[in-house]
Amino acid sequence: MPVFNENTAFINLCCQEGSEGSAFNPAKYNNQDYTQLKNYYMEKGRLFVDSSFPPNSCTLGDIPYLNNWEEDNVVWLRPADLMKRQNNSDEPTFCMDGASRFDFGQGGISNCWFLAALSSLTFSRDLMVQVVPMNQSFVDYAGIFHFRFWRFGKWVDVVIDDFLPTMNNELLSVFSKGRNEFWVPLLEKAYAKLCGSYADMNFGIPLDACKDFTGGVSMSYQLKQVHSEGHDEELWLTLTRATQCLSMICCGTAPKGGSYENTVSHNGLVAAHAYSVTAVSEVECLGSKVRLVRLLNPWGGQEWNGKWNDKSDMWNSVSPDDQQKRLKQDDGEFWMELEDFCDNFAMVWMSCENPNFTDGDLTCQWKCMIYEGSWMSGKSAGGDKSEVLFETNPQYRIQVATNEEKQPGDKNLMVSLMQKPQVKRSRTRFYPISFTIVKIPPGVSTHTHTHTRTCTNDLHMYELHFLNSLNIAMTNSTTHSSNEVYSP
Incomplete structure (x- = not known):
């Protein structure tokens, strides 16, 4: 069986520092530019309404725990209007005294998996401010907010308006224990937009949200x-x-x-x-x-x-x-x-942003590479090793170079595999996917292109082939790496 064929792809390294999609320059989700939109609505003296994720039943989706009568009684309110209905004379705030795992409680959306990951996120200030830009407030207010998530190799900046679903003057979504603090329900809305609707956040595993918060x-x-x-x-x-x-x-x-x-x-x-x-x-x-x-x-x-x-x-x-x-x-x-x-x-x-905790060496550097490919029926979907067409699966060459004088000792390779959803999260069909690592025999001629990037502790890691040499340690994960899903 040939090691390489016409379906072989080579390194497609995404998101160099400063390029679009990097942690420092996230891509604009739905081509919505937060700064431009806010400046426009500030100049016009109007409040932003997100036409791509409007305050209506489509954005809410089909919540299993709401019957038709209850859905008809969902009212979309901005934070200040909600507080008025609650007879709360305080002014709404974005985040008070820093973010904490005790800031919020679960609402009527079955997304404990998301909130468990969010609780963990609050322990890392660097990651927290990457996901939740803390320079936002209800001062110089235009009804617009934004949050950042890592999605399949790129950071994206998601813009939302601040209409929130309520019922009986209480938030239907996650609620802040500080009654006038709104960073959590706004973050939840941004993630719901990424998923397709609030209902698309029903059921999942925390690893999905952890990946979207870190890219690690x-x-x-x-x-x-x-x-x-x-x-x-x-x-x-x-x-x-x-x-x-x-x-x-x-x-x-x-x-x-x-x-x-x-x-x-x-x-x-x-x-x-x-x-x-x-x-x-x-x-x-x-x-x-x-x-x-x-x-x-x-x-x-x-x-x-x-x-x-x-x-x-x-x-x-x-x-x-x-x-x-x-x-x-x-x-x-x-x-x-x-x-x-x-x-x-x-x-x-x-x-984790950095794989060093797996072997206890918290100082070593890793090489980071990203491959993108697809399994296409009749062309590159060759099945598992028992199938005749196994060799037609996408193939990638990784050359592990070592310099024993500078870096003596064993080296490690970590691999992560993900499936990109093509439609709304709840409608995505997740297939069993896997990878096989083989050694190229000596003397086999292959066309190669080497393009690597050094990642250190204070840089965000991108998905996700880490490379540092000889001994192989593997993880295999998909967006749903387990059959278990977690509801409220």
């Missing part, structure tokens, strides 16, 4: 398998390194009895639900080391009631310093032991 390395673990195969030590080490790198970490419980209904178990955990991992810590209890994981329920309540919960007497057996970690508020955040974490959660997802 993503991976997932099946916790029961990790635990049953005795890999708790490796999991703990990875979680510890990931938190040190300010990675976004989320997890999810399995559906109960095959149903995706969010039933509350006897231990306080919610079935088919996404949580964010906010910290890990090791404490000494009665002479033994205990590994603890801290989690946050995006509902803003409903916590674990097992060992090491907020009211557990086990906290009385640790040092005074460790007792300071005890959580005493019913805010949805709680601690649990690593073993209970593995027993009660099905998956954990991690996403």
Whole structure:
């Protein structure tokens, strides 16, 4: 079988620093220029209405939990008008005192997967200000806001108006606990626009949103398998390194009895639900080391009631310093032991700008490359290795160069594979996709074009073939890398 053929593609390196689609110069989603639009409406003394995502039923979409009567009673209001109806005399603000994981609670949209990722995002100020430009306010106001997301190799700037869906004078979407703070529902609206509608945010996995917030390395673990195969030590080490790198970490419980209904178990955990991992810590209890994981329920309540919960007497057996970690508020955040974490959660997802946490070396540099291609029936959709036409699949050549004098030791290759949705998120059909890595035999002649870019800790990573040489470590992810989806 030839290693290369007419379907072979070469490196298509996107988004050089400063070019359109980079972190510093995001592409204009729907060709809408935030600055130009705001200046225009300020000069005209009018408020912006987004004709590409208007305040109507199409933008809301078909919300499963709303019947026709309720949908007819959805009213789209700007923040100031909503506050007037709530008899709130305060002025609306964009963000007060910085962004926090405790700023918001889930509304009527089944998007706990998105909010779990958002909770994790608040831990990294650099990523937070990349996604949420903090120079926005209701001063010099024109009813227009913008947010940035990473989409398949490019950062995009998404413009929205500030009409928000309400019912009975309450936000139907995510709500801010500060009644006059609106960065979260506005961010949710921008992401809904990216997905196609609010309804297109119903159900998903946190890894999708983590990827769109970072453009970084993503991976997932099946916790029961990790635990049953005795890999708790490796999991703990990875979680510890990931938190040190300010990675976004989320997890999810399995559906109960095959149903995706969010039933509350006897231990306080919610079935088919996404949580964010906010910290890990090791404490000494009665002479033994205990590994603890801290989690946050995006509902803003409903916590674990097992060992090491907020009211557990086990906290009385640790040092005074460790007792300071005890959580005493019913805010949805709680601690649990690593073993209970593995027993009660099905998956954990991690996403980080930089892959260094995978091997513990937080200083090394990586090469970053992007390939784009497609599987086309009759031309480049060759199936798996057992198929006769396997060689017609898209092929990419990666040459791993090494300089043992400058960089001795093993090298690593990390690969990530993604499928681009062609239509609205909820209507996208996700296919089983995979990749195979083969070694080119010595003496085989190939046409090559080398174009690499060095990525360091303080640069945003782009999707996503990382290259640094010989030993191979692989991750394989799609936009839906698991059959599990998480509702409210």
